[in-house]
Amino acid sequence: MAHTIRPVVNLNGSSKEDLLDKSLEIHRELKQLAQLMRGSIPHPRDYQTGGNYAADRNEAIRRINLVDELAEAYYLDAWTLNEEAGS
Numbered sequence: 224m225a226h227t228i229r230p231v232v233n234l235n236g237s238s239k240e241d242l243l244d245k246s247l248e249i250h251r252e253l254k255q256l257a258q259l260m261r262g263s264i265p266h267p268r269d270y271q272t273g274g275n276y277a278a279d280r281n282e283a284i285r286r287i288n289l290v291d292e293l294a295e296a297y298y299l300d301a302w303t304l305n306e307e308a309g310s
Contacts, residue, residue: 253294
């Protein structure tokens with residue numbers, strides 16, 4: 224992810240704390256989702272009678288990596304907002 228979401232905190236908008244809380248909550252939820260997904264990575268025993276285990280496993284890992292990347296983007300958004308808006 225190359226771009227962070229960078230709202231400008233002001234009196235008419237959301238508070239810094241609210242923006243930080245939302246970004247960090249999304250980060251936590253995505254990390255939990257990624258962990259749940261790790262528990263569903265295909266296992267060779269489920270391919271004893273056919274299928275393409277390697278391709279399916281690779282796809283599952285690719286999807287997990289996308290969720291992890293998105294989680295880290297939300298964390299970076301929060302960190303950037305905290306730095307730019309002052310502590």
